[in-house]
Amino acid sequence: MDLNSSLPLGNLQCEQKVLKNTDGSAMYTAGETNVLVGVYGPADCKESKQDVKQAVVEVNFRPKIGIPGVAEKYMEKFVCKICESVILRSFHPRTAFSVIVQVMQDQGSLLSCAINAVSMALQDAGISMRCMPVAVTVALQKKEKEDNEMKDDSKKFVISPSTKDEEESVAIATFVFDSAQYDSISAYACGPMTSDEYRECLRLAKEASKHIVRFFRDSVSRKVSTDIR
Amino acid sequence: MMPINLLLKLYKLFHGITIMPRTPAFSKLEHEFLLKAISTGVRLDQRDMLEYRKIGISFGIDYGCCTVEIGETKVMAQVAAEMDRPRESRPSEGRLNVHVEMSTIAFPSFDPTKPGELGVGIQRMLERSIILSRAVDLEALCVRVGEKSWTIHLHVHVLSHDGNLIDCASIAAITALKHFRYPDVSVIGQDIVIHTMEEKHPIPLTVHHMPLYVSLAFFKGCERLAIDPTYLEEKVMDGKIILSINKHKELCSLQMNGQMNITKEQILRCTEIAAVRAKTLTELILNAIKTDTDDKKLGKTKSQTVLEKSKDNKEILKSELTVNSQTSEEIQIANMSINEDAVTDDAIKNGHNNKTEKPYWLTQHDRQTCSIGDGKVNAWSGDGAESSLGIFKALRADTQPEEKSEDENEDSEEEVVILDDSALET
Amino acid sequence: MTGNLLDGKIVVPGDVFSAADENFKLVNKIKLGPGLTTNQAQKIIVCKSGTLRYKSPDTLWVDCHQQRYIPSKGENVIGVITSRQGDFYKVDIGASDQAVLNCMSFEGASKRNRPNVSNGDVVFGQLIVANKDVEPELSCIDPSSGKANGMGILSGDGILFTISLNLGRKLLSPDCVLLPELGSHVSFEIIIGLNGKVALFCKSAQQSVCIMNLIKATEYMSNTDIMKALNKQFF
Amino acid sequence: MELLNLQPVESYKTFLKENIRPDGRELMETRQTVLNVGSISTADGSALVKLGETMVICGVKAELTIPSAEDPGKGIVVPNMEMSALCSSHFKPGPPSEQAQVITKFLDNLLKSCTVIDTADLCVMKDKLVWVLYCDLICLNYDGNALDASVLALIAALQNVKIPEVTVDDESGLPHTNMEVKKAFATRGMPCATTFTVFDGSHIIADPTLKEEDITEGNITVVTDEHDNLIYVQRQGGLAMPEAEMQKCVKRAVEHGSEMRKLYLAVAS
């Protein structure tokens, strides 16, 4: 299996506390995709939306061009479900968490970038979480003609594909893991693939997610390293 | 494609009410302090009255994507082109639409489903300054008269609000328009071929001039003037004058918000300040775009941030203003605030000199209260002495300071006690 | 103490360590502060990112740079009165719920003699009820003495500003050198609420602004950095 | 049964101890599925699916339009799911609810990724005239798992589509349709969705009812095709789950998919 192991994830950058008015925010760059996330919470919530047992999570996904449509709603729901499962919602009943995801630049792997950005923003806001969600996108491409001699149906895996990679691929899968056990929290895979290929994608994603968690940890240590002891 | 305005309307109609956290309450203490400080020429961020905050301009990979920061105010603008039909009333012109998007990300009370008064205001003002002043050549956007033309969409996303949104938005908008390239088109008989970016070099928009907004806030019955007000300053100001002006000193729009009684001279004064400001800003923008184009040529695809604090802004303003020196009252005020350079870090030194020789160390009265120095009339002697501030009445200093509030709770018997912040209740 | 090994460790949510771990041979009682929770298997799970702190003999918590205040009983906070409902004032203390403040909870207040409080006033008080299920309640009477003890409405030429919760705690910590050092140069009064709100009273507005900005700048500074910064300011 | 309404979680646990669900199914058992096609004569293709009590109808209307500038040689397929107020008290009248929008987008993604219909087949004349297939799905009764039912309905309805013959007059450039001669499309692949949900972080149950959806977390939907390939996997939230569990779902989905495909084949003949 081809895997450009030296730089599987491209350039990762994360800047926290970038917005003044939010409780937590993060500007997350993976490769050339760039997402800005702001988080409020635990904040007050209208009575009509309150839940007496646990906090409510709302995600607002904002595209760069045009108005949010059905595609954004799908993303919102996906991210919202992840937030709901990682945030310890029962700690803050009757409150709301509001997550706003603003796409700054989409050059592929948008979904995983957005989830990682949300993860960092939640972390910045100091929200109690079961674990940190970490997402990786893997694209499955048909091998180019030169490689054909080996096997006809062998596929190439691209981690964190760019827009161009995504266009050329037959299937795209995004996996979300928890940062502690690397168990899967969410998954989104679209396009035909065999069970084995799926498993391979998962394996690669899991490997890559470890890098990202390491990056998360580094960012946190950089942030808090100056705390007086 | 649907007309985007109609879509927007429908979106607003149908989208549910979203969760908006409460806006932090604004106290009288802050209000009074701000006004008092401003009347002595002091601003919370230690700027001079006529000093701008730090401006940062950065670009995305795409053409026409620009993020501008003024202090903590942050706006992103993205320009997109769409092949469309020209308006019947103007068959030989393309169109320019401005959309202002405000979401909760920028400020708790911003409703993403409707732009609100502020959002509509910004949209109107951008339209007035850019479209009505004919800053962009719309005729060049026409492909075939009455049939095909480009429609340019200018999306302005407000990302963070700390006052003076309009200045930030106008810089972002103009920079994005200036930076934008739209695909080249060939007309072959009946067919119109849109070339991709690879086939033919895309074309920049023709921007005739760059009108930029400069906001000037008035305080204390219009006696005090401050450029680039922050959110808190906007809360306590009497009102502001917002001018759209280009570097040729052509005024494109002027608006007064709030309750102000100001003289003609004061307005003229503002115009001059704004003109100076617009000139420096224009240079900054052109410089930023040039840096970006150079970087792109070199193959650097990373979005580069051009940060520039107009350091000499103050000097320029001062010199320009003295050149045009008039003897109106307002100039004196303006000059006065410029000359009040004493308002710097050594203010603390002055305080230092005034105080008694003996150093006072931190006195911790209880876990959450501490005090330092002599303050006013012996406020914390603990002998019931009346404090002029009326705050530290009979404060005991006997509690042993503890590091953490969470450390108490010694009476718990369980093996593991969960003391989360939310669950914390003894 | 072996617990010291954990002190200062940087943790992120999801990190797990067990009470039975090698480096954590404590007495069988452990108290967990904010940012830590347990699961059924008696493992300790981190749920906030930051620095793990240990305090002898048996307390662990996570220091985290949080903005949003979560009310906790007995903490002293600064709030702003937003409205009045019958005998109660609503106070914005920066938490998800507004706190309530009974108008009897002022020193010397009685049915006849109500305190003169209006919207926008800044109040310094102690949380006497803080529970995730009900709105917090504030009181300006110290329950131990029945006196105001410095609490009440704050007025004067002061400035109110917000800092991160962590910075607030840091300033109050006896380890932090900033306030004592600052106090040796300038005279000022400062009240720090654990909800990250700070009221600062100085001789002049310029001084207030300077000190405010200095305090805000120390969020990510260590003690040595603070000293350096102060030296730069004063010498 | 009363207990089931008052203390849903607790009573459900007692059922699960016996490895059975309140409606008598085993954990991985799906409900009875009924597929009916072509019952709406006004639609160009239609299908009604009953999955237990859940009922989804899909009607396809074919119309002629000018293709988009980006894809002049391709037709357009637009799915749209409506969870009207009629089907459950969960929904309010008006524009589609959030859940309906998510299903719409799911179906759209599915159609795009597995090319059930090659949109190039829908082209009548390049850059001038193409078919647009409006696939409108309406949920008539919502008792959980609308997603599986809507995938089944959509695919069956598309297989059922017959469109009239169109000729374009060379001189006038005007199209002419012959309503008498109708032809079906070549549809490729028979994707089939199976949804699972997780109760209490440990029990995976297939094809949840509405009540089960309320007390469980984290839907897993696996779409398989006739080669037992995975076409679409969607897992939204829920507790972290080890991979072995996921593989169990995939295995069950493959099994279930091959059963469902018999339905497609039965109605297609």
Added chain:
Amino acid sequence: MPTDSRRLPVPEVSHSPELFCSSDPTSLINDDSLRKDGRNPEEIAGIFMQCGTVSQAKGSSFCELHKTKVICSVYGPKDVEQKEDFQMIGKLKCDFKFAPFSCHKRRGHIADLEESELCEVLTQALSSSVCLHRYPKSQIEVYVIVLENNGSALAAAITAASLALADACIEQYDIVAAASVRVFGKENFLRDPTFHEEYFPHQLSKKNDFNNGVVTVALMPTLNQVCGVLSEGCMESSVLQEAIQTCTEEAQNLYAPLRKCLTSNLGDINV
């Protein structure tokens, strides 16, 4: 047709293929004085009725009148949504929708004028039969979707709605049965018109006879009271009278099957 952000984008304009084919024949009645579908003008269409189709609803019904298929569900009585709507008598909220694929031409998602008009007639007809005074401060919601429209959709909808209300155990003075008739010249009353007959252009009739239109009547059969009339087209008053009479008779005939449908359902519960 305007789309909104909650649905996927669709082409701005598209046309039904029927627009491009040769036009339809010009008369409603064949030479052998039979209708296009082979029925006698007086012959009614068979009706199929079912209760409890939507298990989630309080009450529901499904009605099939030749090919016209209507599904209806009833929720409530429940609290009014807005305090302004607080009244001492109950509120009946109806929603009438043609499915996008139900007609020859595709219908939009947003209610058009025809739908809102039919909804109004439906609401009127039902409010006179439901004992609204028994449901103070509450509202009853009636949702109707026409899955296939092959004429007489309104009549089928009214009958179905009343059936669903009865199924939901909402108190009614009487059940409402509705029927419609196509008036085509003075002497032709086509009962239970098909889609083609209902929407057949009016001006194509005999030149000296302007009587032309569709009449729908809602009737409470046991009380023998008419609770709703919708007449479209123009006709002499005597012809209208006769048309209403025809409809009334036909609606009266529906009583027995309606009763049977409801009681058989009850039988099920008792067993």
